[in-house]
Every structure is written in C-alpha cells, then in structure tokens.
Amino acid sequence: MDLGLAGRRALVCASSKGLGKACAVQLGLEGVELTLVARTASPLEATAEEIRQESGVAVRTVAVDITTAEGRDAALHACPEPDILITNAGGPPPGDFRDWDRNDWIAALDANMLTPIELIKATVDGMIARKFGRIVNITSSAVKAPIDILGLSNGARAGLTGFVAGLARKTVAHNVTINNLLPGPFETERLHNTLTALATKTGTSFEEAYETRRRGNPAQRFGDPVEFGQACAFLCGAQSGFITGQNLLLDGGAFPGTF
C-alpha cells in the first residue's frame, strides 16, 4: 500500500533509538524527509545515516533536549513546517507518589504533556493552512490501564490525551489528524532497563524477569519496534484523514477489556 507520503516533511522527536527511531525508519521508507531529535549526538547521527543509506531520503539531526524551550526552538528551526509531527520523549521514572514533590510532577508534565502540546501549537496552524497534517503522540498503555509504579506517567499522559481529544475534532476538517499510539511492552533499550531494575528489586535475574514478563503477555512475546513504526506510518498516511482523536493500543492483547 502506497501511503502517499513521498516528499512530505516529518519532525520525529526522541528518535535516535527505540519507538521514535522505528517511526522515523518507516516514514523514511515512505519517502518522507526527516528531522530527527535526541539529546545525544552520536547515536542520533548513526540513526540518521542508517536511514539515509536505507531510504535515500534527506535526514537532518538536532541534538537537543526536546523537553526544554530552547530544544523545541532548535528542532522547529530545523523543521519549521512539518507535515508530520511525531511527539515523543523519555518516560518519567517509576516510584511511590509519597516520594514525589512538585518538581517531580512538573518534570513529568513538561516531558509527557506540555512538550507535545507546545509542539502541536507551533505546527498545527501551518498544517491547517496547507490542508494536510498528521500528528502522532507516542504515549503509553498506562493511559488505558494505569501501571502502579508509573504514577507520574499515568497522570501526565492522561492530561495530554484529554487535551488532544478535544483539539483532534477541531483540526480534522482541514485534513489534519491527531492520534495517540499507546505502546505496551516493546523490546527497546527502555524495556531492558526497566526489566534490569525489576530484577534487582525482586532479587531475580534479568533472564527470569524477561521470561516472566514475556510469558505474561497474551502474544507470548514483546512487541517489535518495527510493528510500532508501521502503525505510526499508517496513521500518517494520506488515506488516514478520517481517523482522528483515537488511542491505538499496541500491547499484544494485554489489556483485558472488551473495548
């Protein structure tokens, strides 16, 4: 299926690794010009080069922290008029809410709610004027079913989801859609770090923690980031203009609800 995206421009945040990278790779394969953002320059440049070699598309890199105003300015300077915006940033740390103070909450809100909203604000009117826009926010399965140790994530991402639900109904008449992708357990560096921390905390090995988690998923496996990137590319496709305000859960069936 040709997604009709060749020649479009995408700003893909937090994309040197993991799910953000997977989205960038798939958009590159569709012929989309890319601007990639991450804090650490060398893996970011390595990912950019990998995509250039694989897809032949133009790839810019901006090594900044997207959760800062300066970082967002630099990213938007490099890609002022994206047709596609993928918002993403690192997730907040786990813990007990009794240990979090106001600064912890502000940091989580900045990263996982206010940064996507600022980026949408800076780009959505241009998309509306050009009559094409696709915004995809990488959130979490925690929006649908809270994860007890990730209270900061549960709260901040729910805030973004609520805001987007309203705006997505305003922009769709102009062929600008806004949707959220909700990852369950995908095999990325973050997942490995989370399992390592869990193993240390519970006194088991990494392998045991990995196997228990894998077997606990109805699919009997973790998600492959490629699958995530492909879902993202589909939502960005020219044919997806009637899909907006949706929360697409990719979790191998782990959420047990009928809807």
Ligand code: NAP
């Ligand atoms: P990952 O493998 O750790 O990759 C994170 C990427 O984001 C890296 O490229 C990292 O590069 C970049 N990044 C992090 N913070 C950034 C910042 N402030 N500014 C710019 N770039 C930043 O993580 P992932 O598994 O792909 O997760 C992506 C998002 O999905 C996270 O919010 C995570 O909480 C959420 N999520 C993941 C899963 C999962 O199973 N993987 C499940 C649910 C939710 P630098 O470190 O160099 O900046």
